Amino acid sequence: MNKFSSLDPMAMWRELTAQWEKSTNEFANETMASDPFRQGMHGGMNASLTAQKALGDLMARYLTMLNLPTRADIQALGEQLQSIDDHLANISRAMESGRGPAASATAPAPPQPRRTRKPPQAEAAAPAPAAPKRTAGKRAR
Amino acid sequence: MSATADAFALPDIGAEIERAIQRNLKGLDFLTSAAPAMGQTGRDEIHRRGTLSLYHYRPLVDEIYRVPLLIVMATTNRGYILDLAPGQSMVEHLLLKGYDVYMMDWNAPRPQEKQLRIEDYVLDFIPDSLRRVQARSGEEDVTLVGYCMGGVLSTLYAALHPDGPIKNLALFTTPVDFSRMKLFHAWSDRRYFDVDRLIDTVGNVPPEMLFASFDMLRPAGRSAGVVQLWDNMANDEFVKSYRMFDRWGAEMLPLAGEYFRQTVKELMWDNKLLKNELVLGGHKVLLKNIKVPVLHALAQHDHIVPYEAGQPLVANIGSADKEEVVLKGGHVSLAAGANAVRRLWPKLDDWLGVRST
Numbered sequence: 001m002n003k004f005s006s007l008d009p010m011a012m013w014r015e016l017t018a019q020w021e022k023s024t025n026e027f028a029n030e031t032m033a034s035d036p037f038r039q040g041m042h043g044g045m046n047a048s049l050t051a052q053k054a055l056g057d058l059m060a061r062y063l064t065m066l067n068l069p070t071r072a073d074i075q076a077l078g079e080q081l082q083s084i085d086d087h088l089a090n091i092s093r094a095m096e097s098g099r100g101p102a103a104s105a106t107a108p109a110p111p112q113p114r115r116t117r118k119p120p121q122a123e124a125a126a127p128a129p130a131a132p133k134r135t136a137g138k139r140a141r
Numbered sequence: 142m143s144a145t146a147d148a149f150a151l152p153d154i155g156a157e158i159e160r161a162i163q164r165n166l167k168g169l170d171f172l173t174s175a176a177p178a179m180g181q182t183g184r185d186e187i188h189r190r191g192t193l194s195l196y197h198y199r200p201l202v203d204e205i206y207r208v209p210l211l212i213v214m215a216t217t218n219r220g221y222i223l224d225l226a227p228g229q230s231m232v233e234h235l236l237l238k239g240y241d242v243y244m245m246d247w248n249a250p251r252p253q254e255k256q257l258r259i260e261d262y263v264l265d266f267i268p269d270s271l272r273r274v275q276a277r278s279g280e281e282d283v284t285l286v287g288y289c290m291g292g293v294l295s296t297l298y299a300a301l302h303p304d305g306p307i308k309n310l311a312l313f314t315t316p317v318d319f320s321r322m323k324l325f326h327a328w329s330d331r332r333y334f335d336v337d338r339l340i341d342t343v344g345n346v347p348p349e350m351l352f353a354s355f356d357m358l359r360p361a362g363r364s365a366g367v368v369q370l371w372d373n374m375a376n377d378e379f380v381k382s383y384r385m386f387d388r389w390g391a392e393m394l395p396l397a398g399e400y401f402r403q404t405v406k407e408l409m410w411d412n413k414l415l416k417n418e419l420v421l422g423g424h425k426v427l428l429k430n431i432k433v434p435v436l437h438a439l440a441q442h443d444h445i446v447p448y449e450a451g452q453p454l455v456a457n458i459g460s461a462d463k464e465e466v467v468l469k470g471g472h473v474s475l476a477a478g479a480n481a482v483r484r485l486w487p488k489l490d491d492w493l494g495v496r497s498t
Binding site: 041075116120 | 157160187189190191200202203204205206207239241251252253278280323324327328330332333334335338339342343357358359360361362364365368369372494495497498
């Protein structure tokens, strides 16, 4: 039987693309699962990590010598700023939640939905008995 | 017309020319327009702590189910995959079906958060978020919904907290047998992969590295996708969907260094979750301790978490009420996009509805 349903060149192109994708993925997956590939991939990664570390150490030494901030210094500054930002966000959220009743004097809060919904197929079923109180325990680390 | 005649039918030249013109015009539009907006469902960030953001989605109906849902997103990706666009959003679908939806979404871990371990996610972030959901909703019971590694974290939490407050556990594409994750398992071969060296050098695992790893699972996928895009350039829905998935896929998050190290050593190398040997916070994680109702949805064509990697979950937990479903689709299309609208979402609603009152 003819592999293509018509002489439409686009249909043929689609079919070829799909076949190419499938066969390439299968071939590549097989190759990438092989021992030599794993060894080569990680060998390359280790070499890159060694170079990255050596370059980072060298740059840090130069920057310190020139009395300029290193990457670690900038990261520490970023952390400080982030921490301040977090505190501000927390204060802002706390103020917003504390402002609830006062704000409601001018703009009433939208009504909360009722938690009484039943699934369509169980509308007629009796309500389940109340479960015992349970809280999200935080285990000791 | 007979089948033989069909097979040799000449293409409609006029229609092909029309399609080619449309393709070119739309192609220009594609190159010059901005990507579609995503994650548009109304929500409030009710808590943020470093890499964790806890969101509460605003209800869209007047009457909701008693039990709120807390979605635990995969740690490698942004949560907006579950809220792509109106009509293609799992979150919106759940809200319209009457669920009270919360999501634990992740921000890029900061350099100082490289120390975060699996314990921090399972024994701190999840219980902290659950307590906040309980406080905000006024309900003691909560349903956990976990996607991929979010599913693994949810499973670990459920196994360590058999006394609650989880009422139900719904999981999508959650691996348990890490030895069956084919290529990932091969690439993390302990004989060659020096994970200590990697983490000690980079701190947090860079997203580019993670992206490359996921991309390498289907090396021809990206090129074939571009060809498919060009072929469907005149189809606005296809183009929109392509852009959304493409952007989401490319926007990966770094992984906290210690969390990655632990995942590789304890889950990938030693397969401790399946063997019931994983210890978190001094407690052994035993899958049989999970007793709540569990739904596990797996994808038929999942190249990231193959069926064999997720299948032992339902087989090993202690729940009497448990169900595994294998749906058509891939790792992402199981939960998002047109495939999910027809398959997973209705199934999830059917399963959750009767267990959320």
